Amino acid sequence: MPNDMRHLPFWEGFSVTSFQRHADALHLDLEPTPDTPPRCSGCQRVGSPVHEYRWRTLRDLPILGHPVWLRVRLRRVRCPHCGPKQEQVRWLGRYARLTCRLAEAVAHWCSKLPIRHVAALFGLHWDTVRLLERRRLAQQLDALPEPDPRRLVMDEFALYKGHHYATVVMDADTRRVLWVGEGRSREAIRPFFTWLGAARCARIDAVAMDMNTAFDLEVKAHCPQARVVYDLFHVVAKYGREVIDRVRVDEANRLRDDRAARRVIKQSRWLLLRNAENLKNDGQRIRLDELLAANQALATVYVMKAGLKALWGAQTGWAWRRAWKDWLAQARESGIESLARFAKRLSCYWRGILSRVRWPMHTGQLEV
Numbered sequence: 273m274p275n276d277m278r279h280l281p282f283w284e285g286f287s288v289t290s291f292q293r294h295a296d297a298l299h300l301d302l303e304p305t306p307d308t309p310p311r312c313s314g315c316q317r318v319g320s321p322v323h324e325y326r327w328r329t330l331r332d333l334p335i336l337g338h339p340v341w342l343r344v345r346l347r348r349v350r351c352p353h354c355g356p357k358q359e360q361v362r363w364l365g366r367y368a369r370l371t372c373r374l375a376e377a378v379a380h381w382c383s384k385l386p387i388r389h390v391a392a393l394f395g396l397h398w399d400t401v402r403l404l405e406r407r408r409l410a411q412q413l414d415a416l417p418e419p420d421p422r423r424l425v426m427d428e429f430a431l432y433k434g435h436h437y438a439t440v441v442m443d444a445d446t447r448r449v450l451w452v453g454e455g456r457s458r459e460a461i462r463p464f465f466t467w468l469g470a471a472r473c474a475r476i477d478a479v480a481m482d483m484n485t486a487f488d489l490e491v492k493a494h495c496p497q498a499r500v501v502y503d504l505f506h507v508v509a510k511y512g513r514e515v516i517d518r519v520r521v522d523e524a525n526r527l528r529d530d531r532a533a534r535r536v537i538k539q540s541r542w543l544l545l546r547n548a549e550n551l552k553n554d555g556q557r558i559r560l561d562e563l564l565a566a567n568q569a570l571a572t573v574y575v576m577k578a579g580l581k582a583l584w585g586a587q588t589g590w591a592w593r594r595a596w597k598d599w600l601a602q603a604r605e606s607g608i609e610s611l612a613r614f615a616k617r618l619s620c621y622w623r624g625i626l627s628r629v630r631w632p633m634h635t636g637q638l639e640v
């Protein structure tokens with residue numbers, strides 16, 4: 273082994289006693305330098321007699337692109353205070369199979385790249401990387417002050433292409449994510465309230481959410497002061513699916529003998545669901561106007577969508593109540609079955625829609 277390799281500065285207190293290359297990887301043996309006495313990992317005392325030697329195999333940062341494997345000869349000391357104890361090594365955790373510097377590099381890259389990329393980059397197992405990532409996040413959370421939220425936002429998102437769900441809870445004011453858990457049932461979100469504790473639960477003023485009965489009931493069970501606020505984004509998305517899409521399909525079926533008109537309606541989905549102010553050019557605007565002029569049912573549900581959104585903008589409880597009653601009556605009298613059905617179901621949730629007047633918040637905060 274070249275002599276200058278013996279004292280590489282990477283491993284304080286140890287020298288390289290063997291150096292080999294197998295395929296692409298570098299294998300190094302490290303042994304304690306004689307002038308560095310062991311330090312007890314219990315009480316930090318230096319100079320106790322060596323009890324025994326043990327080899328530990330571990331990974332370090334790659335050197336010039338080559339994976340690095342270390343075999344380190346660690347000492348156990350016979351400490352007068354602590355008894356037999358592992359020696360303390362600054363660049364190595366107590367039971368770690370990775371050096372501190374490798375663990376730090378992995379955790380750093382986890383904040384920038386997907387886990388599988390980081391695993392490939394360092395030639396580590398996916399589970400190892402995931403563990404380091406979790407530890408990094410936990411340390412970040414520990415460093416923050418204890419949260420004391422007044423307004424919460426709860427939302428669910430799909431994992432694994434929609435087969436499983438997770439719930440996320442956020443502080444609406446600090447925008448800090450407070451909790452993430454698997455599932456979207458009452459039982460699944462209960463641990464969040466347990467963690468928050470009765471005193472902090474009692475201080476919650478409002479919780480924004482989708483019209484999801486599970487969240488709704490669980491919030492009421494734990495937070496006596498909290499008003500539930502239903503989120504405009506979710507309601508409008510639901511309206512698009514259950515009313516606009518339904519009417520569009522019905523109309524296309526009704527016009528099955530008029531191929532040109534049928535095609536116009538089948539291709540109109542995007543135009544109808546998009547906000548009018550987001551239409552890119554006059555061509556799209558003219559197409560939308562023509563479509564609505566030619567089809568009474570589509571025009572009705574389109575105008576009712578605007579009316580629904582306006583409910584979230586009401587300035588006073590009184591103005592809201594009037595607009596809400598008008599909207600429900602129009603839906604009922606429209607003669608459009610899916611619209612009347614949607615309105616009937618929505619009417620059970622009126623409190624959570626009215627709350628929006630007092631608590632202008634929405635789960636869309638989670639999506640920014």
Ligand SMILES: [Zn+2]
Pocket residue numbers: 312313314315316317351352353354355357
């Ligand atoms: Zn000790």
